[in-house]
Amino acid sequence: MADVARLANVSAQTVSRVSNGESSVVESTRLSVLRAMEELGYRPNSAARALKRGEFRAIGVMTFTLSTTGNVRTLEGIVAAAAAQDYAVTLIPVGAPSQDAVRGAFTRAGELAVDAVVAIMETHLASDAPPPYPPGFKVVVADSDDAGDRHPVVDTDQAAGAVSAAQHLLDLGHRTVWHVAGPESSYAAQRRRDAWQAQLVARGLEVPPVQHGDWTPRSGYEIGLRLAEEPSCTAVFAANDQMALGLLRAFHDSGLRVPEDVSVVGFDDVPEAESYIPPLTTVRQDFEQIGRLCVEQVLGQVRRTGPTTGTTLVPTQLVVRSSTAAPGRTGARRPRRA
Amino acid sequence: MADVARLANVSAQTVSRVSNGESSVVESTRLSVLRAMEELGYRPNSAARALKRGEFRAIGVMTFTLSTTGNVRTLEGIVAAAAAQDYAVTLIPVGAPSQDAVRGAFTRAGELAVDAVVAIMETHLASDAPPPYPPGFKVVVADSDDAGDRHPVVDTDQAAGAVSAAQHLLDLGHRTVWHVAGPESSYAAQRRRDAWQAQLVARGLEVPPVQHGDWTPRSGYEIGLRLAEEPSCTAVFAANDQMALGLLRAFHDSGLRVPEDVSVVGFDDVPEAESYIPPLTTVRQDFEQIGRLCVEQVLGQVRRTGPTTGTTLVPTQLVVRSSTAAPGRTGARRPRRA
DNA sequence: TGGAGGTATGTTTGCGCAAACATTCGAACC
DNA sequence: GGTTCGAATGTTTGCGCAAACATACCTCCA
Structure with a gap:
């Protein structure tokens, strides 16, 4: 950044202003800074930025498996919705559907560069103990009905x-x-x-x-x-x-x-x-809607503008094709051919 | 961190040493620091850590869609392999299979907290221009045959x-x-x-x-x-x-x-x-192997111990089940029933 | 018994950035 | 012409951490 500032003959602060798109920079200055950035291949360091701002602009998605249609499509929805808000998505795999694994995942999440977590928890955890969502985390739970009183839950109806x-x-x-x-x-x-x-x-x-x-x-x-x-x-x-x-x-x-x-x-x-x-x-x-709502809820918590509990249900739609029809006149079916 | 240090009656540096698992901390000190961390709910700030160390311990995965089996399973493999090396995975969606979209994704990648990028590029980009992998990025390309001379490529054989x-x-x-x-x-x-x-x-x-x-x-x-x-x-x-x-x-x-x-x-x-x-x-x-190799190659670049070009092919395996058999005696098939 | 060599811990420093505050300068007004 | 004001830009500072270096203290041997 200092190099850019030197090359453009401005202060580092002005470079910062340009790279954050602030308005109070006169057009000529702005252009020369941009040119200097280009020339030096400057990219703002997101670690420093996050350190200064106290946020990462990233959300973690915790999931046990990516091999079910639902999880993958929910993830896609989350990624799309997050990208629209200029948030990145970091994957946090959960090793097994157990309390311990989830706890471990949250420990990792705490050390990861994420502001909040969406936990896709489609299965019961092995034990009956209360769900191990540690306090102090901004969490939204998807596809589950646990924890509705402790974190927002988004689920299909x-x-x-x-x-x-x-x-x-x-x-x-x-x-x-x-x-x-x-x-x-x-x-x-x-x-x-x-x-x-x-x-x-x-x-x-x-x-x-x-x-x-x-x-x-x-x-x-x-x-x-x-x-x-x-x-x-x-x-x-x-x-x-x-x-x-x-x-x-x-x-x-x-x-x-x-x-x-x-x-x-x-x-x-x-x-x-x-x-x-x-x-x-x-x-x-x-699923797209579920992803969108997860992001909305989780960013609501990050920005302290949204609720921290409650359940949101996404409606379904019956799609009638050709595998259903009225039963035969008798109400029983004809004998099997085989 | 300072609070933890104060509570444990040690210096901040010692807290740092404990949280990084360095050996030269005597057991009693170590325990009291851990107790203080526990009590204060201390979590190391990954932004500061990244800023200091100059690396994020995260890799970006760039993909156009998550709706194909191959991409999802490759992603799963990458996530698993990355987790084993204690690396996080950040998703970078590419809006469309075009040069511009890929360029845009790399711009985002540059601002994201990632050390390197795995690009899953299963489709040709619209134009014939050279692939838009910008210089200065540590990139591994999966499922493609382009760019083998500029970045490592991992693909099924x-x-x-x-x-x-x-x-x-x-x-x-x-x-x-x-x-x-x-x-x-x-x-x-x-x-x-x-x-x-x-x-x-x-x-x-x-x-x-x-x-x-x-x-x-x-x-x-x-x-x-x-x-x-x-x-x-x-x-x-x-x-x-x-x-x-x-x-x-x-x-x-x-x-x-x-x-x-x-x-x-x-x-x-x-x-x-x-x-x-x-x-x-x-x-x-x-696919799991592909994911593993992508991670291996990309971390090889991060650590400057691996090659920066070359193609790695993953062998396939023919799985014979019941949909194949010898043709009828005549070499032609019997007439259709329908 | 003096010092060499170690281990455990503390202190200083700066990573790159942006908020907060400071400065400069020109325009507008009386 | 002097004063005020605001826009554009500069300077200082500290975010939280860990490398580098400094210090304290202990053990061991000549």
């Missing part, structure tokens, strides 16, 4: 999504709706399941036994083979699109037609869902 | 992978291999295609017309419907698993059996591939 799926199937005339749930360790899976069940109970309908998958198409396929043996099963709501894909294949392999014999609804609306056979009716999650 | 796929099909007895390529803007797609073609030419075989998809299952499906009309087509090599999935469905819809009538090979080995119907024979890319 899982319950409304599950209800819209069940409702859609019931409105088509199905007598009840089966459910392929996600793993019990997942908050989202639990809430989708609870809402599905509540909806059936509220309508006084029989609640078929829950089938628990693990989010993978393979688990959906295996469950689908079992459901194909159940003549009363004419409508299935799967807790994510991948398991729904497994169901579609299982039904196909079992000689059942979708949607004529069985209707299937998924959850997520992954990009591939419209290319499934048949194109999948599913519940769309707005 | 696309050619070897494509050859292994073609070879596998030819060894099974197929007369030739059709190819569903990725978009022309993709380096990887181009290299897989070239290697496939070269392999056929080297064996003096007929080279069927290339089918260009856009990586999506839908494009694979559409191409598959066309290929189903080609009786001579008994073996297809798709440039990624998603398009292979589309092929599988198209052949199924057309009444062709895989692998009895047509063999299909994919590329990537996505987690779902083993659950496709039938389980997909594919070429596995080792």
